[in-house]
Amino acid sequence: QVQLVESGGGLVQAGGSLRLSCAASGRTFSSYVMGWFRQAPGKEREFVAAITWSHGNTDYADSVKGRFTISRDNAKNTVYLQMNSLKREDTAVYYCAAAPPGTYFRSFTEYDTWGQGTQVTVSS
Numbered sequence: 562q563v564q565l566v567e568s569g570g571g572l573v574q575a576g577g578s579l580r581l582s583c584a585a586s587g588r589t590f591s592s593y594v595m596g597w598f599r600q601a602p603g604k605e606r607e608f609v610a611a612i613t614w615s616h617g618n619t620d621y622a623d624s625v626k627g628r629f630t631i632s633r634d635n636a637k638n639t640v641y642l643q644m645n646s647l648k649r650e651d652t653a654v655y656y657c658a659a660a661p662p663g664t665y666f667r668s669f670t671e672y673d674t675w676g677q678g679t680q681v682t683v684s685s
Contacts, residue, residue: 565658570680581642581644581657581679583597593662594612597611598658599681610622654679657676
């Protein structure tokens with residue numbers, strides 16, 4: 562069974578940091594694109610960052626560029642999202658997702674496997 566499991570969410574003060582993890586199991590994701598999306602209450606799901614397993618190519622939303630870093634550990638089959646200088650507007654449920662090769666990173670409709678989400682709350 563294909564599974565993505567996120568962890569690492571929580572409550573943090575503005576300016577603080579969190580690291581999210583996404584553990585993948587059930588199949589080989591070595592050629593896949595791994596993405597992080599987020600959804601705040603009353604808002605649409607939005608792209609945060611993505612990385613290719615094979616080459617480590619990355620892409621970031623403008624709103625997080627310079628503050629967030631996506632990385633992967635192939636040996637652990639895990640993708641990370643390091644979030645620094647957090648702002649209140651980063652508060653959302655964060656989802657990890659996997660998409661086939663050749664995917665347009667920023668389109669959530671192209672991702673076919675999703676985790677359950679982890680809550681990130683940034684307080685002022």
